[in-house]
Structures are given as C-alpha cells and as structure tokens.
Amino acid sequence: MFLTIDPVAFTIGPFSVRWYGILIATAILLGTILALRESERQGWDPDHFLNLILYCVPAAFVGARLYYVIFNWDYYSQYPKEIPAVWHGGLAIHGALIAAFIVGYLYTRYAKLSFWQAADIAAPSIILGQAIGRWGNFFNQEAYGYEVDPAKVPWAMYIDGAYRHPTFLYESLWNLGVFFFLLWFRRKPNLIKGDVFLTYAILYSLGRFFVEGLRTDSLMLTTSLRAAQVVSLVTILIAGGLMYYRHKRESIKAGS
Secondary structure (H helix, E strand, O other): OOOOOOOEEEEEOOEEEEHHHHHHHHHHHHHHHHHHHHHHHOOOOHHHHHHHHHHHHHHHHHHHHHHHHHHOHHHHOOOHHHOOOHHHOOOOHHHHHHHHHHHHHHHHHHOOOOHHHHHHHHHHHHHHHHHHHHHHHHHHOOOOEOEOOOOOOOOOEEEOOEEEOOHHHHHHHHHHHHHHHHHHHOOOOOOOOOHHHHHHHHHHHHHHHHHHOOEOOOOEOOOOOEHHHHHHHHHHHHHHHHHHHHHHHHHHHHHO
C-alpha cells in the first residue's frame, strides 16, 4: 500500500491543525460521552466524573510527554527548548496511563469516591481512545514495524522508503476488540469493583507486548529490553495478581 499522507488537516492563518490533534480530541469527546452515560447508569453524579476527566486528561498529556522525554534524555538534555514541543512528536501512552492513574486515585480519595468503580467506568473509554489515537500514527507515518516483503504481507504499508508492518493498525484493531469485549464483560454477574479495569490492563498489555516486538522505534530500557514490553509484562502480573487476590478475599468473606 503506497500512500502519501499529509499530517496537517488544514491551516488557519499561521496555525496548522494536525490530524493527530483532531483524532485525540475526537477520542476524548467520545470517551467522555461513553463514561458519562455509564456513570449515570451506575448512579454516579456526572459532575464528579467530569471533574475526574478535567484532572486526568491534562495529567495524561503531561505524563505522556515526560515519559517520552525521560527515555530520550540524551537528546533533550542538549536541546531543552524542544521539551515542550509536542507538535514535533513524542508522546508515550504508558506515561499518560500512569499519570492519569495516579491523579484519578488521588481525586477519588479526596472526593471520597470508589476508585475501582471510577476505573471500571473509565476503562472502555480509555481503550476506545487508544484505538482512535493510534490512527494519528498513521497520519504522522510513525509507530511502524520492520521491513517486510509485500508479496508475503499484502497489507504492508510503504513508509520511510520501504514496505513495513503497520503496527499502529495492529494495535488499533486489538484495542477496538478489547473495547467491545469490555462492553460485554462489564454486564456479567458476580464481578467485583475493579474487574473491568484490571481486565482492560491485562488485555491491552498483552496486545501491546506482541505488537511492540514488531516496531522499529521502541523506547529502550537497555539495548535489548523494550520499555513497553517490560511495562506490559509487569502490568499483566500486577493486574492478574490483584484480580486473583481480590476475588480470593471476596470468596473468603462470603464463606465466613
């Protein structure tokens, strides 16, 4: 597939509006609508969830940028003026998720709300946003994979002078599948608060681990360890352990 993509959707005077920004804004809007509907269904005051979104979204952007800058500090230490230049690229989803998780936890503690319930409500919105946001990588012609033979991989895309695995597409499709699974899963009986969010964490991390192995632009912990794969494995272990422990605890309570 040989496509020439313009990352700029349109210009207004000296300002360029990029597809990446449009897609992120769309993801936030759709995710907010979905979460507000679910919060109302669960009897939450929608104002609380709007407050949560207003705190978590900016934190996610800051976290995404800081995470990327930290892993590329050799460059940014020499060009510190580039640190705030997000329009030049450089956002990492794991940084966004970590920052939003911390801020969400602090807000729910402050507002005396159930963190796990809030996380369950937000989980489908988060993964939907990730599915949409990956298409920003398509317009920026980034987050692609290794060079492949288009005869063997007919869906390969021509990027940076070669046919490559469209890893942004793989992750987007995986995330979309997780989104629909979570919509079904959250209606199942016998769930406890936190199950939906922890299931999201496990499934997203599973897909990210395998897709990351195909990418050529991974953030690296060492010359052989990809940061996203390590974070994904740790997340799967922690989320799986928490689900097991919390259900074990509930079963003991029910039997006592």
